[in-house]
Amino acid sequence: MTDTVSSSQTSVADRPRYDCRNAYVETLAELAHENHRIVGVVNDSVGSSKLDAFKRAFPDRLINVGIAEQDMVGVAAGLANGGRIAFVSAASCFLTGRALEQIKADVAYSNRNVKLCGMSPGMAYGELGPTHHSIEDIAWLRAIDNITIVVPADPIETAAAMRWAAEIEGPVFIRVSRMSVPVVYPEDYRFVPGKAVTLRDGDDVTLISNGTVLWRALVAAEQLEDEGISARVISMPTVKPLDTEAVVQAARETRGIVTAEEATVAGALGGAVAETVSQNHPVKIKILGAPEFAPTGSAGFLLDRYGMSPEGIAEAARALIT
Amino acid sequence: MTALAPDHITMPVFHRLPNAHRDEQIANIAEAAQQIRIQDLKLVHYAGAGHIGGDLSAIDILATLYGGVLDITPETVDDPERDRFILSKGHIAGALYVTLAAFGFLPVEDLATFLKPLSKLNGHPNRNYVRGVEANTGPLGHGLPIAVGHALSAKLDVSQRRTYVLVGDGELQEGSNWEAMMAASQYELDRLTVIVDRNRLQQGATVRETNDLEPLDQKATAFGFAVVEVNGHDHGELLDVLSSVPFRPGKPTFVIAHTHKGHPISFMSNNAAWHHKVPSAEQLELALDELDANDHRRGET
Secondary structure (H helix, E strand, O other): OOOOOOOOOOOHHHOOEEOHHHHHHHHHHHHHHHOOOEEEEEOOOOOOOOOHHHHHHOHHHEEEOOOOHHHHHHHHHHHHHOOOEEEEEEEHHHHHHHOHHHHHHHHHHOOOOEEEEEEOOEOOOHHHOOOOOEOOHHHHHHOOOOOEEEOOOOHHHHHHHHHHHHHOOOOEEEEEOOOOEEOOOOOOOOOOOOOOEEEEOOOOEEEEEOHHHHHHHHHHHHHHHHOOOOEEEEEOOEEEOOOHHHHHHHHHHOOEEEEEEEEEOOOOHHHHHHHHHHHHOOOEEEEEEEOOOOOOOOHHHHHHHOOOOHHHHHHHHHHHHO | OOOOOHHHOOOOOOOOOOOOOHHHHHHHHHHHHHHHHHHHHHHHHHHOOOOHHHHHHHHHHHHHHHHHHOOOOOOOOOOOOOOEEEEOOHHHHHHHHHHHHHOOOOOHHHHHHOOOOOOOOOOOOOOOOOOOOOOOOOOOOOHHHHHHHHHHHHHHOOOOOOEEEEEEOHHHHOHHHHHHHHHHHHOOOOOEEEEEEEOOEOOOOEHHHHHOOOOHHHHHHHOOOEEEEEEOOOHHHHHHHHHOOOOOOOOOEEEEEEOOOOOOOOOOOOOHHHOOOOOOHHHHHHHHHHHHHHHHHHHHO
């Protein structure tokens, strides 16, 4: 990466796309080489988490409990009790839905050093439908105390967030996207928990996004610029704790905020931003996300359907300030 | 009702006697169990809440673990190589706190804060506030998976440290236990011991009437465990069995400890009504008299 994000000679949309699971497995293997305490814990999800190579490299350090998510998270907490750093790797829908109470009691409330990696989150499973979609994970976990929630936007941020998670002691949830995304961060990007990254400055309207939708927000800003609207783009990789300062500043300095994410419109990033704005500096907000159990369709189709194509996000911004 | 105060709970501190003769160890455990019962009854009476039935069901097991089985002392409570005890039936936190106090992990006077506003002694144990607590349990079916995880960590470390988890029998209706038992067997965790407090009662009815577990021994065997049945109120049997694991190399152990909820108080024993009933002043007096009489009888034999 040599071009900076704010230079718009080439659109973000034209860059090559990557599946963040590859960065995930490469980083996990690197971390495991560096630190013998690191282990993987899976619910039969070796293939879907792309962990076959990890299993070959560290056969004893990939704990597969079978299709048993409650056990998987409890086992991870027990491994942490024994001094290990467990990276739990499972489809986000099953990890968070099936083992929510274990995440709450065994990991967050017990303050165990467990890293929960929600694979293929949001609507990544597309046509497999709402049973396999994980639009609720962020809202569910955001209601739980003592767990950091990270939604990386590209392979660089996925790797950086994992490195940070391995270094700190305590519960972390990281979403690992399956839907391919272009790189939006420079190679030397360092993840700072709880901090927003302003990827593009602007003073008419603010777009706050993360995960697979962030690049779409950047393209929306390019389109808005072409029509003379200056859009600030804030990347918000940490949904909890939220960078409230960046949000309030955006509320003060621009005329409205659009949030856009591959998650439910109830209580995820949009909810967090709305809670902050409404209590500190009320401005108009539009929350883009999934409002329902989605009909059949690919993840890309569904994001577009819910107003999160670049054009859709630009339209929401336009409507907010005109 | 008088509020719980430090002078209500007074108790000598007991020690593990790992090198003592078996009879001496058993006498030490019996005395500790007696003291824990007395203080626990007072704890629940004065605090005005608690789970006295389940407490009394498990106290002989707790006293045996801390008095003769677990390689943990107040000095080694943070040692990575310590044995682990996970209380899965977290609602008997009161019994765990009194046991931890009896063995010097917790100042005895702290017991007077049980359930009071802002006390570290919550109705369910919190490891971040109470030394010696390994997991924040309370919702049922959580301890066994955590124990499997710890036993896995010990195996990865090629460590001899052991893992014990106490589960209620009603608690085994939670499916997570059976998930964890399959994994324990798959990974051949033979330094893991599951102790079932088999008092045959759950909150308001018998286990059999609710969702029967029988044949429990055959189920545990089928899930790959070496199964042993003991009298859960006999310190000698408990000590021998819990100190002798594994019974079969490569197999985790499943100890079915036959107990009575409310043991040994005549009007509480085997009576589901005492799941979380609070003894009145008069009932406390009666219960303490019964314990005193038991103590005399034991002294005479």
